[in-house]
Amino acid sequence: MNAPVNDPKPDFITIADNIDGKKLSSPNDAVVRSNGDVFFTDPPYGLPSQSDEDPAKETPHNGVYKASGGKATLLVDSLTRPNGIAFLPGEKTFIVANSDSKKATWYAFDLAENDSVTNARIFYDATEDAKKEKGLPDGFKVDKQGNIFASGPGGVWIFNQEGKVLGKIKIPEATSNCALSADEKTLYLTADMYVLRVKLRD
Numbered sequence: 001m002n003a004p005v006n007d008p009k010p011d012f013i014t015i016a017d018n019i020d021g022k023k024l025s026s027p028n029d030a031v032v033r034s035n036g037d038v039f040f041t042d043p044p045y046g047l048p049s050q051s052d053e054d055p056a057k058e059t060p061h062n063g064v065y066k067a068s069g070g071k072a073t074l075l076v077d078s079l080t081r082p083n084g085i086a087f088l089p090g091e092k093t094f095i096v097a098n099s100d101s102k103k104a105t106w107y108a109f110d111l112a113e114n115d116s117v118t119n120a121r122i123f124y125d126a127t128e129d130a131k132k133e134k135g136l137p138d139g140f141k142v143d144k145q146g147n148i149f150a151s152g153p154g155g156v157w158i159f160n161q162e163g164k165v166l167g168k169i170k171i172p173e174a175t176s177n178c179a180l181s182a183d184e185k186t187l188y189l190t191a192d193m194y195v196l197r198v199k200l201r202d
Contacts, residue, residue: 016072019065022058024072029084029139033091038067039075041082041096064096066115075117076109084139084177088161089146095123097137097150104130104153106137108163123163129153139177143184151175156189156198169198 003009015038018024026046031039043062047054052062064076064085076082076096084097091111098105106123130136133154140150146161155171156178173192180187187198 014070016065016067016070019059019063019072019074024065025057025059025062028082031086031094033087036068039085039087039094040065040067041085043081043083043099064109073115075115076120078120079107084137084150086140086142086148088142089144095140095142095148097140097152099136099138101127101130101136103127104136106140106150106152106159106163124157124159124165126153126157134172135174135176138175141178141180141187143180149178149180149187151178151189155191156187171196 003011024042025044026042028041028043028045033039041064044050044052044054044057047056061077062079062082063074064082065072066075079096079098080103081098081100082096083099085094087094093108093110096107098107104127105125108121108123109117110119112118126137130153135151135153138151140148142148148159150157150159154168155175156169158166158168160166171191173194175189175191178187178189185200187200189196
């Protein structure tokens with residue numbers, strides 16, 4: 001939206017609205033690279049049936065895209081429910097959360113010089129955890145040190161850049177998204193009908 005907060009208006013600028021002439025299903029989460037390129041996920045949640053078989057679905061996959069210069073480019077087409085997305089420090093690697101109870105997994109992808117995707121790999125697989133606790137890999141944030149605060153089964157998972165679990169913040173309701181304060185000392189998160197605040201240790 002291109003309007004000041006104190007004078008909101010329905011004035012939107014379209015970054016990209018199709019892929020090779022086909023409508024996107026349901027752009028869900030996005031991260032903006034320092035050069036202005038927008039990387040985003042497109043699961044089927046906005047379709048009437050929220051399924052891959054929905055007749056309104058025009059793309060054959062649930063993709064991860066880059067929007068640049070008014071055009072969307074497909075980067076990843078192999079994920080079943082791509083959702084949260086963020087860069088690790090340096091913007092050479094991005095992580096995608098897959099919100100699928102059968103593949104409750106965070107994936108990592110490296111970017112080559114021309115933004116082709118290389119070294120696709122599992123960052124962390126929480127499928128077994130998803131069978132026992134509420135929530136799936138969803139929205140997440142990365143701090144300046146590269147620590148990842150990710151909503152997932154049972155609450156918020158905290159990883160380092162190598163995918164090692166550093167800790168968890170247990171939440172009894174399904175957690176969907178989180179955000180860090182500017183000083184990265186406070187974590188805000190949404191869990192079902194709640195908005196929560198967690199003070200972080202230095």
